[in-house]
Amino acid sequence: MSKIVSVHSFRGGTGKSNTTANLAALLAKGGARVGVVDTDIQSPGIHILFNLDESEMVHSLNDYLWGKCGIKDAAHDVTGHLGTEIKGQVFLIPSSIKAGEIARILREGYDVGLLNDGFRDIVTELGLDYLLIDTHPGLNEETLLSIAISDVLVVIMRPDQQDYQGTAVTVDVARKLDVPKMMMLVNKIPSAFDLEDVRARVEQTYKVKVIATLPHSDEMMTLASSGIFSLKYPDNSVTLGLKAVVDEIVRS
Amino acid sequence: MNKEQFERALLELKAGKDDIRPSDVVVFSEPLRTALNRAVRIGRISLTDLARELEIEREPAKEIAAILISRHLFQISAFSNEKETFYETRLSAMTRPLARPPSDIFKKLDN
Numbered sequence: 001m002s003k004i005v006s007v008h009s010f011r012g013g014t015g016k017s018n019t020t021a022n023l024a025a026l027l028a029k030g031g032a033r034v035g036v037v038d039t040d041i042q043s044p045g046i047h048i049l050f051n052l053d054e055s056e057m058v059h060s061l062n063d064y065l066w067g068k069c070g071i072k073d074a075a076h077d078v079t080g081h082l083g084t085e086i087k088g089q090v091f092l093i094p095s096s097i098k099a100g101e102i103a104r105i106l107r108e109g110y111d112v113g114l115l116n117d118g119f120r121d122i123v124t125e126l127g128l129d130y131l132l133i134d135t136h137p138g139l140n141e142e143t144l145l146s147i148a149i150s151d152v153l154v155v156i157m158r159p160d161q162q163d164y165q166g167t168a169v170t171v172d173v174a175r176k177l178d179v180p181k182m183m184m185l186v187n188k189i190p191s192a193f194d195l196e197d198v199r200a201r202v203e204q205t206y207k208v209k210v211i212a213t214l215p216h217s218d219e220m221m222t223l224a225s226s227g228i229f230s231l232k233y234p235d236n237s238v239t240l241g242l243k244a245v246v247d248e249i250v251r252s
Numbered sequence: 253m254n255k256e257q258f259e260r261a262l263l264e265l266k267a268g269k270d271d272i273r274p275s276d277v278v279v280f281s282e283p284l285r286t287a288l289n290r291a292v293r294i295g296r297i298s299l300t301d302l303a304r305e306l307e308i309e310r311e312p313a314k315e316i317a318a319i320l321i322s323r324h325l326f327q328i329s330a331f332s333n334e335k336e337t338f339y340e341t342r343l344s345a346m347t348r349p350l351a352r353p354p355s356d357i358f359k360k361l362d363n
Contacts, residue, residue, distance in 0.1 A: 113344035144274030
């Protein structure tokens with residue numbers, strides 16, 4: 001049975017897109033057919049991680065929302081872009097990076113219900129095992145929609161006071177939307193912090209299981225979204241943390 | 253659902269005229285909210301199951317379903333037959349015609 005997984009954070013810069021791309025790659029490495037939708041229409045970027053150039057984007061999520069194409073037409077098989085042998089497949093539905101198209105969709109709006117339809121259709125049409133939704137940060141109707149239809153919600157935060165407060169709102173809303181499975185990932189933890197202390201504090205604060213505490217990584221910063229970290233550094237502690245998240249998603 | 257919960261649910265549903273958005277579902281009272289969460293998540297729900305989720309009889313459940321249809325969260329499914337009505341669910345965030353609704357999420361959450 002397929003699963004819809006939303007990756008969300010209240011604030012920006014927590015590492016949602018990187019996490020989403022890595023989770024997708026790790027799931028596909030295990031043999032799964034994985035779809036990824038970039039619903040961050042205002043600031044799309046996950047296509048960079050999958051080395052999908054703008055010139056290769058035949059259709060985008062924007063085209064689907066405007067009724068120019070079906071959702072399947074906006075899906076790009078990026079498995080071959082990952083740079084390593086993968087047993088499964090990864091399909092990316094990117095948002096447009098063209099400034100005019102971003103401006104248009106913000107100005108004119110769109111029917112968020114089409115996202116609802118699109119998510120369901122693409123799972124069926126591509127025979128997906130997992131659909132990962134990379135969300136825009138913060139609370140808006142689109143992110144609430146993603147949470148409302150997801151089987152699993154991965155909430156990402158940094159050990160930062162702004163994140164702590166905002167994440168409380170996200171967790172509260174997610175509980176009100178009866179997400180079947182919610183898990184937390186604390187990212188970009190400074191080396192001065194004890195990872196287990198961070199885990200304990202976050203779990204106590206939100207009463208949600210922390211699946212991974214990921215240290216700040218110079219290798220990740222140096223890679224600078226030019227590829228999928230977990231594929232390039234399979235034994236790194238950050239990758240091991242991401243694998244723990246994948247295991248939890250599979251178990252859910 | 254007792255009488256008071258039912259009346260409150262009707263009031264909440266009738267209070268808005270726009271399509272039901274995700275942010276509306278968040279602030280609905282129980283057991284309406286949980287019932288709608290379940291219906292949205294599975295994508296289709298029968299009148300029988302809706303009544304069971306709401307813990308009411310079929311007729312009052314039908315009354316609630318009718319409002320949900322008028323607010324475009326529910327539409328009668330092609331799966332419906334003489335014995336059972338099925339509803340497809342579709343969360344939205346738009347009024348009709350296509351227009352971006354006001355951003356009032358935080359106002360609702362604070363209330």
